[in-house]
Amino acid sequence: MDNKRIKALTQPMFYILLSLMEKRHGYEIMQYIDWLTEGRVKVGPGTLYSLLSRFEDDGYIQMVSDENNKKTYLISSLGKLALDTEIERLKLLLNDASKVKGGSEDEFQNRE
Amino acid sequence: MNFKIENKFLDITNYPSIERHLEKMASKGWLINKIIQGNIFIYKKISPERLEFSITPYEIETLFTKKSREELEEFNSVCESVGWNYATKSYDLHVYFKKQGAEAMDIQTDEEEEFRTLEFIGKKHIRSYYVLIPFLLFFSWLGLGSLFTSISALKNGLIQIIVPLLPAGIILLIIHLFNIKRFLKINRKNIELGKSLEFSDSKFYITRTIFAITSIILFLGIIHFLYVAIFLKNKFMLIGLIPTLIGIIGATIYRIYIKPAKMKLKHKKIGFIVILVASTVLSIVLFVGVILNIAIRDDNKHSQNIDSYKVLSINDFISDTLEEEGEIIELASILIPKSYDYYSYSRGFGSIRTEYSKALTEEIASNLVDRYRSQAENKLIRRNSRRLELYFEEGIFDDYLLRSGLTKEDLSNLEGKELKEAIKAANNMINEKSIVEDIENLWNLDEVYFLNIEKDEIVIRNGKEVFYLEGLDFSDKEIIKIIKDKLNLYKK
Numbered sequence: 001m002d003n004k005r006i007k008a009l010t011q012p013m014f015y016i017l018l019s020l021m022e023k024r025h026g027y028e029i030m031q032y033i034d035w036l037t038e039g040r041v042k043v044g045p046g047t048l049y050s051l052l053s054r055f056e057d058d059g060y061i062q063m064v065s066d067e068n069n070k071k072t073y074l075i076s077s078l079g080k081l082a083l084d085t086e087i088e089r090l091k092l093l094l095n096d097a098s099k100v101k102g103g104s105e106d107e108f109q110n111r112e
Numbered sequence: 113m114n115f116k117i118e119n120k121f122l123d124i125t126n127y128p129s130i131e132r133h134l135e136k137m138a139s140k141g142w143l144i145n146k147i148i149q150g151n152i153f154i155y156k157k158i159s160p161e162r163l164e165f166s167i168t169p170y171e172i173e174t175l176f177t178k179k180s181r182e183e184l185e186e187f188n189s190v191c192e193s194v195g196w197n198y199a200t201k202s203y204d205l206h207v208y209f210k211k212q213g214a215e216a217m218d219i220q221t222d223e224e225e226e227f228r229t230l231e232f233i234g235k236k237h238i239r240s241y242y243v244l245i246p247f248l249l250f251f252s253w254l255g256l257g258s259l260f261t262s263i264s265a266l267k268n269g270l271i272q273i274i275v276p277l278l279p280a281g282i283i284l285l286i287i288h289l290f291n292i293k294r295f296l297k298i299n300r301k302n303i304e305l306g307k308s309l310e311f312s313d314s315k316f317y318i319t320r321t322i323f324a325i326t327s328i329i330l331f332l333g334i335i336h337f338l339y340v341a342i343f344l345k346n347k348f349m350l351i352g353l354i355p356t357l358i359g360i361i362g363a364t365i366y367r368i369y370i371k372p373a374k375m376k377l378k379h380k381k382i383g384f385i386v387i388l389v390a391s392t393v394l395s396i397v398l399f400v401g402v403i404l405n406i407a408i409r410d411d412n413k414h415s416q417n418i419d420s421y422k423v424l425s426i427n428d429f430i431s432d433t434l435e436e437e438g439e440i441i442e443l444a445s446i447l448i449p450k451s452y453d454y455y456s457y458s459r460g461f462g463s464i465r466t467e468y469s470k471a472l473t474e475e476i477a478s479n480l481v482d483r484y485r486s487q488a489e490n491k492l493i494r495r496n497s498r499r500l501e502l503y504f505e506e507g508i509f510d511d512y513l514l515r516s517g518l519t520k521e522d523l524s525n526l527e528g529k530e531l532k533e534a535i536k537a538a539n540n541m542i543n544e545k546s547i548v549e550d551i552e553n554l555w556n557l558d559e560v561y562f563l564n565i566e567k568d569e570i571v572i573r574n575g576k577e578v579f580y581l582e583g584l585d586f587s588d589k590e591i592i593k594i595i596k597d598k599l600n601l602y603k604k
Binding site: 010011012013026027030042043044045046047048049050051053054066069070071 | 168169170171182183185186187189190191193194217218219220221222224225226228229
């Protein structure tokens with residue numbers, strides 16, 4: 001499994017993995033992301049299907065059924081690990097941002 | 113006309129400019145219907161409409177994987193669900209359209225992901241070019257070399273048609289290779305800097321011109337092949353096609369059944385190797401088998417009427433009529449529009465070979481004579497070099513050298529020289545003694561050369577006609593008379 005290939009997840013990667021916490025097929029993933037983000041994030045079919053192929057090759061997701069020309073996917077344990085790592089990274093980013101917004105500049109100046 | 117054909121160029125480096133072009137065409141009443149080889153655009157007539165096009169990369173095929181029909185249908189149906197209608201595809205680029213102003217979600221919503229897909233496709237092309245370019249260079253070197261020296265290159269039109277295509281193919285691949293590398297380099301940087309992807313606006317005139325010429329020549333090649341195989345009944349052309357056909361069948365089986373199958377990559381790689389080896393072995397077995405079958409079977413005994421051909425038969429030289437085996441093999445080319453070989457054989461007599469050619473001009477005919485002479489020179493060199501080496505290194509004098517016109521005295525004069533030089537000088541002496549003009553003017557024709565010391569090989573030119581004959585004493589006046597009468601070899 002190619003763990004090096006995806007370091008930090010891009011926005012569409014993040015939302016696709018997030019939406020695959022439950023079994024979903026392609027169009028459903030797009031609709032779910034649209035619903036979850038209240039239309040803020042759009043993932044087009046070109047972006048979605050390229051990523052689904054890559055995630056499947058890298059073992060981040062697995063196909064659970066293939067009926068009526070619709071492949072349904074579910075996140076794998078490796079995918080969950082990537083997603084959790086990304087959530088932790090985002091939390092750290094947010095934490096850093098909160099520090100700055102909360103007046104950490106004085107703390108920095110008086111760090112000695 | 114309900115359709116229109118255009119010579120354009122579409123690849124990963126320029127698709128946004130092609131989107132604009134397709135929009136212009138739709139506004140003139142032409143909707144893209146098919147793209148062949150990324151260069152031939154076929155449109156169908158529609159009523160002029162303001163359409164918007166979206167060309168999107170979605171990788172279909174790699175060396176070991178291929179998206180199944182169902183996977184492509186799913187992708188298309190999702191694109192349709194978000195407002196795009198499928199028009200066609202060209203390799204990994206899929207073309208969609210919608211009415212201008214109609215609501216639709218972008219097919220590609222993330223430039224970084226789009227670039228990753230393009231990079232993957234681009235690298236796949238680059239890898240294949242790295243394999244193809246040396247391969248084509250090797251065949252160009254072989255082909256171009258033979259074009260100016262070999263006899264078959266003058267007689268076989270297919271060689272004359274195909275060989276110039278090879279350098280054109282190399283130029284095309286090199287241009288394409290640099291375009292893709294440049295495109296990936298620029299956009300890798302753009303993505304790193306958070307900029308938009310940059311695409312080419314070039315009209316690709318050179319690529320389009322070379323492609324158009326190549327396609328026409330290739331088409332002519334196919335016509336020529338069919339003409340020789342069907343009208344001239346040259347079965348060797350069809351036999352030559354066996355390895356190609358088996359290769360195509362093997363590749364098709366691999367593409368249809370193994371590539372899209374749901375199996376591990378390791379198993380697909382094994383499948384690839386098995387099919388490659390099986391196709392190669394089968395090609396060799398069938399190719400050799402068919403050739404051997406033709407060589408040993410009896411049903412070709414005089415199946416053709418040779419009276420209309422300028423060839424020699426064993427029965428021309430004996431009072432009885434012997435049962436004879438032989439077959440006319442015809443070829444045609446631009447430089448030598450008519451040529452055929454005939455090998456007359458009878459168990460009681462032996463064999464006589466005739467190779468007849470009628471060239472376009474006397475100069476080409478003369479050039480063919482030169483090629484026969486140089487072929488004879490090479491044949492003598494191949495035959496004698498080892499014997500000469502044995503003489504100069506170990507002092508063993510093979511009687512065969514004597515029969516080639518060399519005496520021990522001739523060779524002893526060369527003994528002080530370096531081995532390579534001595535062999536070369538000795539070969540020159542053999543050639544000078546063996547390949548000689550008809551100085552006695554026995555034949556009284558434009559050009560006549562005996563090609564060995566026994567004078568049982570000869571090349572003759574009479575105007576545009578060239579004959580290569582083998583198997584009789586061509587210095588014998590009686591034989592000369594029979595041949596001249598039979599082949600109508602009198603100065604025009």
